[in-house]
Amino acid sequence: MVLAAYILLIAIVSLLTTRATPEIWGYYLVEDGGSFPITHWENVIGRSKSADLNIPLVTVSNNQAILSRYDDDHWLLKDLESENGTFVNGQQLDSDKRYLIEPGDEIVMGGVYSTVTPPSVEESMNNEVMRRMDKEPVAPWKILLAITIFQAMTVVQLVLGMGEKITAGAVASFIVLAVVMWAYVTFFKSMGRKGFEMEMIAFFMSTINLAVTTSFDPSSTFKELVALLLGVALMIFMCVYLRDLERTKKVRPILIGLSVMALLINLIFGRAEFGATNWISIGSLQMQPSEIVKLAFVAIGAGTLEELYDKRNTVMYALFSLYCLACLALMNDFGTALIFFGTYLVVSFLRSGDFSRMILTAVAAGAMGLMVLKFKSHVAERFASWGHVWDPEIMDAGGYQQTRTMSMGAGGGLLGLGAGNGSLKGVVASNTDLVFGFVMEEWGLIIAVLLVMCIITLSLFAVMSIVAGRSTFYTICACGAATIFLIQTMLNVFGSIDLFPLTGVTFPFVSTGGTSMLSSWAMLAYFKASDMRRDASLAVRRGEG
Amino acid sequence: MRKQERRALICLLLAFVLFAGTGVFTYRYFKDGAKWAGFYGNTQIFTDGSINRGTVTDRHDELLLHCSPDGLEYSDDWTTRVSTIHAVGDLNGNISSGAINMFASQLIGYDIVNGTYDTSANGKTIQLTIDAEANRTAYNALNGRTGAVGVYNWQTGEIVCMVSTPSFDPYEGVSEDNEESIYFNNFLSGAMTPGSTFKLVTAASVIDNLADRDEFSFECDGVNQYGDSDTEFRCVYEHGEVDFREALAVSCNGAFGKLSRELGGKALKKTTDQVGLSKSLEFDGIETAAGSFKFPTDDDVRLSWAGIGQAQDLVNPCAMMVYMGAIANGGEAIEPTLIKSTSFIDEIRGAKTIGRYLDESTAAELKDMMKNNVVENYGEENFPGMDIYAKSGSAETGGDDSDAWFVGFTNDEEAPYAFVVWIKEGGAGASDAAPVAGQVIQSLQNSNYYE
Ligand SMILES: [Zn+2]
Numbered sequence: 001m002v003l004a005a006y007i008l009l010i011a012i013v014s015l016l017t018t019r020a021t022p023e024i025w026g027y028y029l030v031e032d033g034g035s036f037p038i039t040h041w042e043n044v045i046g047r048s049k050s051a052d053l054n055i056p057l058v059t060v061s062n063n064q065a066i067l068s069r070y071d072d073d074h075w076l077l078k079d080l081e082s083e084n085g086t087f088v089n090g091q092q093l094d095s096d097k098r099y100l101i102e103p104g105d106e107i108v109m110g111g112v113y114s115t116v117t118p119p120s121v122e123e124s125m126n127n128e129v130m131r132r133m134d135k136e137p138v139a140p141w142k143i144l145l146a147i148t149i150f151q152a153m154t155v156v157q158l159v160l161g162m163g164e165k166i167t168a169g170a171v172a173s174f175i176v177l178a179v180v181m182w183a184y185v186t187f188f189k190s191m192g193r194k195g196f197e198m199e200m201i202a203f204f205m206s207t208i209n210l211a212v213t214t215s216f217d218p219s220s221t222f223k224e225l226v227a228l229l230l231g232v233a234l235m236i237f238m239c240v241y242l243r244d245l246e247r248t249k250k251v252r253p254i255l256i257g258l259s260v261m262a263l264l265i266n267l268i269f270g271r272a273e274f275g276a277t278n279w280i281s282i283g284s285l286q287m288q289p290s291e292i293v294k295l296a297f298v299a300i301g302a303g304t305l306e307e308l309y310d311k312r313n314t315v316m317y318a319l320f321s322l323y324c325l326a327c328l329a330l331m332n333d334f335g336t337a338l339i340f341f342g343t344y345l346v347v348s349f350l351r352s353g354d355f356s357r358m359i360l361t362a363v364a365a366g367a368m369g370l371m372v373l374k375f376k377s378h379v380a381e382r383f384a385s386w387g388h389v390w391d392p393e394i395m396d397a398g399g400y401q402q403t404r405t406m407s408m409g410a411g412g413g414l415l416g417l418g419a420g421n422g423s424l425k426g427v428v429a430s431n432t433d434l435v436f437g438f439v440m441e442e443w444g445l446i447i448a449v450l451l452v453m454c455i456i457t458l459s460l461f462a463v464m465s466i467v468a469g470r471s472t473f474y475t476i477c478a479c480g481a482a483t484i485f486l487i488q489t490m491l492n493v494f495g496s497i498d499l500f501p502l503t504g505v506t507f508p509f510v511s512t513g514g515t516s517m518l519s520s521w522a523m524l525a526y527f528k529a530s531d532m533r534r535d536a537s538l539a540v541r542r543g544e545g
Numbered sequence: 546m547r548k549q550e551r552r553a554l555i556c557l558l559l560a561f562v563l564f565a566g567t568g569v570f571t572y573r574y575f576k577d578g579a580k581w582a583g584f585y586g587n588t589q590i591f592t593d594g595s596i597n598r599g600t601v602t603d604r605h606d607e608l609l610l611h612c613s614p615d616g617l618e619y620s621d622d623w624t625t626r627v628s629t630i631h632a633v634g635d636l637n638g639n640i641s642s643g644a645i646n647m648f649a650s651q652l653i654g655y656d657i658v659n660g661t662y663d664t665s666a667n668g669k670t671i672q673l674t675i676d677a678e679a680n681r682t683a684y685n686a687l688n689g690r691t692g693a694v695g696v697y698n699w700q701t702g703e704i705v706c707m708v709s710t711p712s713f714d715p716y717e718g719v720s721e722d723n724e725e726s727i728y729f730n731n732f733l734s735g736a737m738t739p740g741s742t743f744k745l746v747t748a749a750s751v752i753d754n755l756a757d758r759d760e761f762s763f764e765c766d767g768v769n770q771y772g773d774s775d776t777e778f779r780c781v782y783e784h785g786e787v788d789f790r791e792a793l794a795v796s797c798n799g800a801f802g803k804l805s806r807e808l809g810g811k812a813l814k815k816t817t818d819q820v821g822l823s824k825s826l827e828f829d830g831i832e833t834a835a836g837s838f839k840f841p842t843d844d845d846v847r848l849s850w851a852g853i854g855q856a857q858d859l860v861n862p863c864a865m866m867v868y869m870g871a872i873a874n875g876g877e878a879i880e881p882t883l884i885k886s887t888s889f890i891d892e893i894r895g896a897k898t899i900g901r902y903l904d905e906s907t908a909a910e911l912k913d914m915m916k917n918n919v920v921e922n923y924g925e926e927n928f929p930g931m932d933i934y935a936k937s938g939s940a941e942t943g944g945d946d947s948d949a950w951f952v953g954f955t956n957d958e959e960a961p962y963a964f965v966v967w968i969k970e971g972g973a974g975a976s977d978a979a980p981v982a983g984q985v986i987q988s989l990q991n992s993n994y995y996e
Contacts, residue, residue: 050548305549346559350552395586403586410574410581411589413660423589441589444660445574452567456560463556472549479553486559490566497570 003153004443007146007204008450011197012457024119025069028053031113038116041069041471042305045109046080059084059110065093066306067101067116068471075101075116080309084110098306140185140196147204151178154211154419161420162215170214170221177203177210177225180232198461198527201454205509206517208451211419212438213512216431220512227514231521238525245304245471255296256320262289263327270331290328290336291506291515294484295522297324297340301347302476308351317351318363325367334382335495335503339487341367346483350476382501389498401427405437405496409448416444431512433504434496451510455489458482458527465530478530481523484508575657582661583649585638590653590661590668595636598668599652601644603677604705604885605992609633610645612652612668617645619715625677627712628684631730632675632883635715639728642831644671648884672885674703682988683708686981691969693731693862696985699870699954699963702828702879702896705993706964706985707732736834736859737967740940741796741974742950743854745868748793748914750808750816752907761789761804769799776846778802778853793914794921796937798853805852810840813852820868820902821878822860828880836860855941862965865952868902870963872911873934873954876903915953923975928983930990932956935982937974946970951978960990 024037028045036053043052048062055064061082068076079086079093086093087108093099101107107114155174159166181203185196206228214221242248266289270279279286300320307313321344328337344367348360381398389399389406396403408424411417422441424430430438439448459482485508492507494500506516508523574581585591590598592614601610609625610633611618617636619626634643645652653661654669683694687710696706709731713719719727729735751758767783770776778798784791792800805813817823817838825835839857841847850856863881871878880897903911915934919925923935935953942948949971954963964986966978 044548050551052547308549346555349555350549395584400586403581403584406581407584407587408582408589410578411587411655411661413578413656413662414658415660415662417589417660417662423587426588441660445571449567449571452563456564459556459560463553463560475549475553479556482556483559486556486563490559490563493563493570494566497573499566499570 003146003150004204004447004450007143007150007200008454010143010146011200011204012453014197026075026119027117028067029115029117030055033112033114035117038067043067044080044305055109055112055114057110057112060112061110063309064109066309068098068304068306073103073118077101077107078306082109140189140200143197143200144182144185147181147200147207148178150204151207154207157419158211158214159420161418162218165218166214166420167218167221170210170218173210173214173221173225174207177206177228180229184232198458198524201458202509202521202524205451205454208439208443208447209510209512209517211442212431212435212510215420215422215442216425216438216512223514224512224517227517228521231518234518234522235525235528238522239528242474242477242525242529245473248299248473249304249307252300256300256316259293259296259300259320260323262293263324265289267327267330286514288513288515290331290333291513291519293324294336294339295519297321297343298477298480298484298523298526301343301351301480302473303351305472308472314351314360317347318360322363322367322370325370329370335491335505337371338491338503339484339505341371342487343480343483347476347480350472350479382503386501387498399498401429401434401502402496402498405430405434405440406498409437409440409445409497412441412444414445416440416442416447418442429504432506432516433492433502433511435507435511436493436496439510451507452489452493455485455508459486462527462530474526474530477526481526484523578657578660579650579655582655583653587661596645596649596652598663599654600668600670601633601652602670602672603629603675603680604672604703605676605678606672607677609673609677612645617715620677622681623714624681624684626714626716628680628708629675629677630712630715631709631732632673632680632707635728640730642730642733644673644883647830651884674705674883674885675707676705676989676992678992679706679985679989680708683981683985684710684712686984687968690971691726691731692971692981693735693965693967694981694985695732695862695866696962696964696989697866697870697881698961699873699879700896700961702882703885704881704883705962705989707883709733709735731967732862732965733831734834734861735967736836736861737948737969738940738942739854739858739860739865740938740948740950741798741854742865742936742938742952743852743858743860744793744796744801744938745872745911745915745936745952746817746820746822747801747805747808747813747852748789749820749903749907749911750812751789751804752910753816753904754808754812755804758789761792761800763787763792763797763800763803765797765799769802771802771846771849778849790914790917793936794918796922801853802849805849806845808852810842810848810851813848814838814840820871821899822864822868825861826864826867826881826899829883831883833863834861836864854938862967866963866965867899869952869954869965871902872908872915873956873961873963874908875905876901876908878902912956919953923979927979928986931983931986933986935979937979939973942970944970946972949976949978950974951982953982955986957990960986960993962986962989 024039026038028036028038040052044063044066045051045053046062046064047056047060063080064082065080065086066078076098078098079095081095088099089106101116103117104115151174155171210221210224213224279288301317303313324340325337328340345364352360385394385398388394389402404424404427419442422438424438424441436448462478462482488505488508491503491505495502506513508520585594590596595617596612597614599612602608609620609629631640634640634645638646648671651671652668654663655661683706692710694706694708697704711727713727764786765780765784767780769778771778780798784795784797787797787800822836823838826833837859840851847856851858867878867881878899880899912934915936919933919935933953933955935951938950939947949968951966951974964982966982968978971977
């Protein structure tokens with residue numbers, strides 16, 4: 001208990017207190033207007049107050065052009081169909097194309113002369129010093145040791161609580177988890193990486209997940225572990241892949257294709273469980289395609305600043321979202337549909353510029369209509385018992401799961417009855433949809449609430465880190481992923497304790513379920529990609545970020 | 546970029562909603578956690594819907610109920626089971642105010658920090674304030690009649706006797722035709738016509754409102770016709786000329802009818818509300834039935850009937866008992882309780898007061914008159930060794946016989962008991978209900994004098 005609180009506290013404090021100093025990538029010099037430091041990889045130049053490089057002249061359009069970083073010396077300039085056009089060295093820019101800018105090139109917008117210069121060597125040095133002075137992320141060893149002790153204690157509790165029912169495979173799973181955790185940190189530490197708080201939080205939550213899984217059914221623990229390891233591997237792969245923005249952009253059409261296929265296959269071969277047809281079986285392997293599509297959904301929704309001003313990209317995203325929602329509606333998966341819809345709204349809000357707003361709003365309205373039509377009766381049913389689960393005629397009917405969650409959850413007190421000692425496992429879906437109550441009973445309210453705080457911390461961090469973000473692509477990725485985590489946790493926790501109708505979605509990292517575990521870990525890559533602390537992110541090349 | 550950065554703050558909003566919701570739940574957990582944990586759906590502590598841990602005893606540690614995964618184990622003695630079942634409660638929760646239902650969270654040893662964590666899985670022991678011996682005595686004294694007996698210590702608030710009949714043996718099956726009545730606790734949940742016991746309320750109102758009550762006199766002819774109608778406020782016999790004090794002692798309906806008219810509906814209503822008879826009491830999570838009264842201001846006849854505890858008057862026995870306690874305690878009413886306090890702090894803090902029912906002087910005068918009732922009418926020799934103050938009642942309810950009431954208290958440092966006895970169609974209060982009260986108090990004095 002104390003140990004868990006310690007682990008989380010250190011990780012949370014470290015994540016929230018260390019922050020990155022924005023780097024200066026160059027200077028933008030304006031005739032009679034002085035020089036602006038360029039702190040992002042992507043910048044809007046324009047008259048609008050929200051423009052990154054603001055030129056307050058009526059001859060300049062609100063969003064005149066986008067200046068994005070190409071390499072240390074070169075920049076790309078793209079005109080945003082500005083009224084008076086943009087000229088480089090006397091030549092007007094075609095708004096369909098991007099132009100390579102050399103330092104010192106003469107840029108004219110609305111009659112104003114400007115140019116881009118690289119930071120001087122001296123300034124680069126200063127910049128470096130500044131970043132060195134940033135508070136370093138805490139060394140991972142203490143937390144690592146604490147989590148390992150926590151894992152050992154968990155195994156002891158499980159053995160004591162479950163006696164002969166526990167299997168060797170389950171115990172081995174914990175050991176493998178501990179070993180993988182140490183190997184992960186040691187390996188990346190030796191490569192000079194720092195900042196493992198997010199992974200530590202995820203490893204901690206995964207430990208609880210294995211404990212819940214074991215308590216529910218020890219024979220499935222090993223399967224859960226395999227999914228977890230696949231998730232870690234996928235996360236590392238994605239981090240490396242996400243480093244190269246151009247490469248990432250190119251893979252997106254493939255992602256769209258795959259997602260469309262996956263949902264289609266789900267629709268055709270799907271198997272129903274608890275009313276929603278969101279499972280498919282491949283041989284003996286069972287998975288939820290929508291969990292994986294969620295991952296792609298984030299990347300597809302994200303875009304570089306340039307893309308956000310590109311109508312085609314916006315239309316593509318809107319259509320894809322609509323398709324996903326339609327599929328989920330057909331699958332009867334109200335919970336996941338809500339997650340997608342919520343994420344769509346947040347991402348749209350981030351994306352929406354002057355003209356994309358129209359398209360995005362229209363699709364949102366359409367999607368809303370679709371959801372209402374499809375889920376009307378279903379929702380009415382769930383909403384009927386919502387807030388009334390303790391009514392005598394509901395507590396054993398529509399409120400059965402919620403009343404059991406709260407009742408046995410409360411039985412755990414603040415400190416819990418101990419891993420393996422719970423009784424909620426006798427209730428259907430207790431290790432997935434009702435996992436909050438499961439954790440309350442076996443681990444106590446404090447840890448259950450701390451798990452929620454973990455998710456909140458991750459999302460707060462995502463928001464804080466984008467201040468020094470390079471591309472809107474990473475910003476939107478991080479916010480999209482944070483939104484998914486937050487909405488999922490909300491639906492899961494609030495649903496099981498009657499603050500919201502029960503929708504049957506998983507708690508990231510905590511709920512039992514291979515696909516859910518895998519996608520939770522992979523989702524972490526989006527957070528890592530936005531982590532701009534020096535050497536903290538796998539998704540940023542060393543020294544570059 | 547800047548625009549997107551600023552908009553990313555929307556995630557903070559979502560995070561806040563999640564945080565706030567968790568906060569709301571945590572608040573509910575602290576407020577209702579005990580109730581949730583004691584819910585029968587909690588299979589940790591309920592086996593086949595029956596609580597599986599915990600023990601209930603009486604004030605002298607006599608076992609009343611032991612819960613284990615094998616089922617419920619009541620007392621070995623039939624009379625004990627039957628006389629305490631309304632206090633202890635039954636398996637199916639038919640007796641909603643029974644300890645097993647009301648105090649489930651204490652029984653299972655729930656606390657906010659450890660939940661139901663209990664290595665021995667034996668649960669906790671709840672010591673009730675009732676005296677099993679007194680309950681048996683009361684049950685036997687009721688002798689098969691429908692009724693209610695309640696006694697509490699008017700200094701500490703501890704309910705030492707609570708019996709409601711008809712009752713049942715939890716070990717035996719229950720026939721369906723009397724299911725309703727046997728589960729019903731007349732003492733806590735009943736509301737019945739108070740008859741002449743209500744004169745103690747009218748009398749309190751007279752003391753408070755009629756300064757010239759010493760000059761009051763009434764000529765009782767036994768029939769006491771009133772007005773031009775054929776309304777009669779009959780008495781059991783012709784009382785002749787009575788003053789206020791005498792009117793209470795002989796329970797003269799004619800005199801109290803007249804007093805009620807002099808008081809008026811408003812004053813009577815005010816006093817009734819003030820002494821807590823018109824609202825329900827709440828203690829240990831139990832809510833008693835509220836009494837109900839109508840004191841018309843434009844109908845002298847019905848007002849007179851109301852003033853002598855007839856007409857539409859309905860009183861709850863427990864509330865009546867607390868009122869008796871308040872008279873004994875100088876006007877201050879003490880909240881009843883069914884659980885013996887185990888914490889040292891509770892002992893020091895002492896009894897919880899509900900508030901002042903009567904002025905000290907009013908209580909004193911009433912107390913004096915109640916002593917006079919016993920001396921003049923019921924006979925002190927019928928209550929040997931007891932310093933008793935009381936009022937009887939025989940309520941007409943249209944049944945074969947009147948309902949017998951006997952309410953009052955003992956003024957004894959060692960055994961300060963306020964009591965209420967109600968026997969449905971039991972006859973006259975003084976002759977039929979009073980002996981029940983006497984026997985129960987006697988029993989309580991025997992077992993509790995030197996505790
Ligand atoms: Zn008379």
